[in-house]
Amino acid sequence: MFKDSPILLKATQPDLELCEKIRWFRQQPGCNWADRQDALGTLPELKISRHGVKLMQGPESISFHPNMALIRAINILRGAADRFLTATQLSSGDILIDATLGFGSDALIAALAVGEGGRVLGLEKSPILAALIKDGLQHITQGRSKANTEHKKKAWEALAEAASRIAVYWADHSEFLRSMGSKSVDVVYFDPMFRSTLRQSDSIQPLHKWSEHSPLARETVLEACRTARKRVVLKERKNSGEFERLGFKILSGGRYSSIDYGVILV
Ligand SMILES: C[S@@+](CC[C@H](N)C(=O)[O-])C[C@H]1O[C@@H](n2cnc3c(N)ncnc32)[C@H](O)[C@@H]1O
Incomplete structure (x- = not known):
């Protein structure tokens, strides 16, 4: 690594x-x-x-590229559901901590959903990933000219605006959450590197070498529950024992997907 x-x-x-x-x-x-x-x-x-x-x-x-977020944003702007948004139930003005920033796709979708009055704090333990994504988000408008359809252009505009609401921190999420006040944000979200190699072929795979792989600690989930006003959300592979180990209730949906979302209502 x-x-x-x-x-x-x-x-x-x-x-x-x-x-x-x-x-x-x-x-x-x-x-x-x-x-x-x-x-x-x-x-x-x-x-x-x-x-x-x-x-x-x-x-x-x-390199940073909002590809995945762009496809999702196009669908959201067309009125389609997004499983991450269903799980997090973000609404206008909310504050979300994305405790596992990675490529920043979920953070961008969250920033889109919380709108002008909302905020996203993106935490990433790998210093080089944090720097790469921070730079990418700051210069997201530079790729806009490549959008070749009206739908893409609109989505790109929306993401560029949303990116300005994301603050990236090089931080360990356990330490960061410990430093936060009780009920100081609306939602805390975890999407840790999976315990299995299931995602070898998916869009997260290039992150493997550069990212932090340690399992999510129970104490960190407790800190997240203390910090959140509304809910704590975990994304994991289907049938993962992590949901039970960490006390999350699995949401139904995504029958054909390899991942599930779990929620703790606080
Ligand atoms: C599966 S990726 C997240 C992908 C992200 N949801 C997206 O949409 O691109 C998990 C990321 O969390 C980071 N991570 C893992 N443990 C962490 C910790 N303790 N604190 C902060 N970041 C952590 C990893 O380095 C990795 O970049």
């Missing part, structure tokens, strides 16, 4: 704007930047160019 590994910061033909971006990444908390490649040339690299920011390790690379 490369979560805390040193990373080389590289820029292609840096102009003033890219130099500013390099400086910005260097200032992000927790990131471990290497000064030069190691003897074997095996260090991961963060490549910054006019085309975007890529985190690379050998032939594999990841």
